[in-house]
Amino acid sequence: MIEFRAVTKRFEDGTIAVDELDLTVEAGTITVFVGPSGCGKTTSLRMVNRMIDPTSGTILVDGKDVLTVDPPTLRRGIGYVIQQAGLFPHRTVLDNIATVPLLSGWDKRKARTRAAELLEIVGLDPNFGKRYPAQLSGGQQQRVGVARALAADPPVLLMDEPFSAVDPVVREDLQNELLRLQAELDKTIVFVTHDIDEALKLGERVAVFQKGGHLAQYAKPQELLSAPANDFVASFVGRDRGYRTLTFLHAEVPVHPVATAKLGERITVTDWTLVVDEQNRPKGWLSGVDGEVEVNERDLVSGGSLYDGSSLRGALDAALSSPSALGVVVDDAGAVSGVVRADDVIQALAKARAAGEVPR
């Protein structure tokens, strides 16, 4: 658990980076600090491991005032992942990961064994151990950065805009990987980002910072969307708030049967027909022809997003993005199990609202 008690940071030039921050980061959760640049989110993070010391106030990590611990010792007990990974270019991947164990006096063999273990945990090939950071892609480097932060198994992990420098596809991989890791490791994670979507995706609790180092709101993601504390938070969480609230709702949506056909089959098309492959996985839609036709790859209209039962947002998006207005529902193996309609999603939302599941 990390507690900020009336923490203020005033820099030498007089700017107030953090203003009377009171906030408790619960143990075993991912807490995201989000806000525009200059809002004090990174300063707040860096005060936890004393990269910056507060002007006034107290920060407690597991009940202990950080100002009473000498900085290098404190930092070896707190994992840190920095922007663009910040790997040591002159050390191999394995030696990078082993940094903190070696600094803490582990023997070399034990540290290297642990480093090899972590390489696997973050999903990298063991062969990468002998490479230098420059031989890795940005996404791979950041995985090594996470491995390095986890090496000494610290209970607390600080992540300073770790995924901001990688492309969107890799970023999503890294985010999913972090959620997977956290499900296993159960660390207390403070994650700083300026990207509200990243904050809403990763955070169990999200602290929205406002210019001048004020904490504007500290709440669960769905609460930020449905009940922003002020105009700043409302504008910061941005457009499509109503739509994005659906991400956090997992109500039941009726699944309807759908007509399917396989390639090469001769069928009579009356309405939209879903074409599937041998494993019953969706390939595209067929419509608008009269009489009997042979199902042909050329005639397919490619489909919209697929709904895998994740949230109402996924269901609605599948329906809205489908050319037939029918959202394709798939099971874990990717096989078609039916379709959903947008109306049904709206009704499910109304039901959830009536049952008080939508935070106000």
Next chain:
Amino acid sequence: MTWIFDNWERFWEVTAVHLRLSAVPVLIGFVLAIPLGWWASRSQTARTVLFPFANILFTIPSIALIVITPVVIGVKILDEINVIVPLTVYTVALMIRSIADALSAVPGNVIAAANAMGYRPFKRFLTVDFPLALPVTIAGLRVATVSNISMVSVGALVGLGGYGQLFTEGYQTDNSPKVFAGLVGTVVLAVLADGLLLLVGRLLTPWARVGR
């Protein structure tokens, strides 16, 4: 070239002196320049003091510096110190800048990461900052070494100076093969020393030449 083979022993003797007179100042100058370069990489004040000072030192002609050194430090005129001290001054003047630039070029997020991992300052300098500054530092060291090897000859004016002795003697006795031998020796020594440093640099920084 025949002069070299006919006077083999004498040639080796001046080669040894030349090597010593150029290598010792490089080593001492390099060691002295590390803390000064480090200081200059961290403090604007240090830069405004050290850089112009180093530039002025470097513009003093080597002849003047070598002739004046015995007077200033008060040792016997034939002592090797009289060549070692001025060449050390040149090396320091040259290396302060190289080392300061090399240390300033270490990426900020790597330094921040090292701090966040829990490095103490001195250990961080030895195991992170300095190794990362090596490629640029070694490039500077190669320039300093080659320039020292060429400047040692000026020491002949105070009766020292390795191959420089061959120049003065050859000139006085109108013996051009002897002068030529000194010239060949200087060039070969410079090329060998430069190559050696290049090789050592490559061995020390295998990471600097890897790509994707």
